[in-house]
Amino acid sequence: MNLFEMTIAILIVAILAFSLFYTLVVGRRQKAIDGEFDSQIADHVQKNVYAKNPVFLAYGIFFALLLFIIFFIAITFY
Structure with a gap:
């Protein structure tokens, strides 16, 4: 494995670890409201919906x- 592939692999693992951590943090902050299925949408999400x-x-x-993967494969094999 060359340096470029190792860098990409480390970057992918870091993104996955951050995503898992962020999901757990957001999941713990959510509070279930008794008797309702949906909760209020956060203000910063309402301002920038997309x-x-x-x-x-x-x-x-x-x-x-x-x-990026398609570009990498195109450069590597063609």
Whole structure:
């Protein structure tokens, strides 16, 4: 494994570890309201619906990494 692949592997592991930690922290902060299924949406999410939504962020990061992988394979094998 060369230096570039090792750097990418470390970066991927760091992103996964941060994501797991962040998910656990956010999950612990959420409080269930008795008798209701949904809770209030945070103010910073309401102001920036697309930028602060974790689903859109996950899709954006996924497609950015996918494009990077396609670019890497194209450079390496062609």
